[in-house]
Amino acid sequence: MTEPALNLDRKVDLKDLDLDALTAFLDGLGKERFRARQIFRWMYRQGVCDFAEMTDLSKDFRQELQARAYVSRLVPEKVEVSSDGTRKYLLRLADGQTVESVRIPMDEGRSTLCISTQVGCAMQCAFCLTGTFGLMRNLSPSEIVNQVCAAQAEGPVNNIVLMGMGEPLHNLDNVVAALRIFYAEEGLNFSPRKVTLSTCGLVPEMAELGRRIRVNLAVSLNATTDEVRERLMPINRRYPLARLMAACREFPLQPRQRITFEYILIRGLNDSPADARRLVKLLHGVKAKVNLIAFNEHEGSDYRAPTEEAFEAFQSYLLQRNIVAIRRASKGADISAACGQLKGRLEKEE
DSSP states (O other), rough: OOOOOOOOOOOOOOSSSSSSHHHHHHHTTTTTHHHHHHHIIIIIIOOOOGGGTTTTTTTTHHHHHHHEEEOOOOOOOEEEEEEOOOEEEEEETTTTTTEEEEEEEEEEOOEEOOOSSEEEEEOOTTOOGGGOEEEEEEEEEHHHHHHHHHHHHTTTEEEEEEEESSSGGGGGHHHHHHHHHHHHHHTTOOOGGEEEESSSHHHHHHHHHHOOOOOOOEEEOOOOSHHHHHHOOOOTSSSSSHHHHHHHHSSSOOOOEEEEEEEEEEEEEEEEEEEHHHHHHHHTOOOOEEEEEOOOOOOTOOOOOHHHHHHHHHHHHHHHHHEEEOOOOOOOOOGGGGHHHHHHHHHHHH
């Protein structure tokens, strides 16, 4: 079941409902099914939050909606802009908590929006600042969707990545509801090909995700042995590499689709030639591409970025063995763009 949005007067936030759920809600009010599509268009295509502006609904119907429901929105409390065009949004939620999203400029004027799915995170990955906050709570579907709506108010968003604060599969029901809103033609109208979900490797939830909805899958891998991965990612104790890779081989993919494996290179820990060899073996039998990312050094971490020579040697080894290995450019370094950095800095100042 989806978690209700925080709301003291018990009104229903219509942005918590996907199209089927909104249809059922309106059916309970004795309204026709097509009304759900009308309201979806107002909320997501027109950006309307006031029922009074939904002029193709009768006045009595609008008054009834006003009494029983509302339409939420999020407005960035703080926006930081990088010299490379990256925009970092800090969004204040109804209960006072904050989350972050990041608009990343791409080629030809396009942009990718990185959004959060939880306040904090329970996974405690050693390289991730968000994990130091712990998990406060899951985001509701509306809080996930409203990050996209807030960014679209500034301009088009071409791709969405669920790679911000939190583990998306730890909030599976609400994430699936949000994805359905992303994909709905009357909703945000994104193709599933334009949306990517990143997980640290919750194996049962990966299988459930594949059964319930289409989405590009990215797996945060970051190590080629259980020993090193457990040090970096405690979830590996529950779902070690052999089990994780088996789940990846079983994940349903479209004919030209691949699983993206995110690999953060950390100096002296997982960036050796032996690691590159082991990674090739791990990926055997998986339709895969690899995003190689240099560790983003931050205050409080003892880890260091790899040398340029180590990075190039690692990438070259993969490419020579016909593995798609892309160097993911670091953006927004001058504005605390990595997950949790802006939130952490502002909370420290407060």
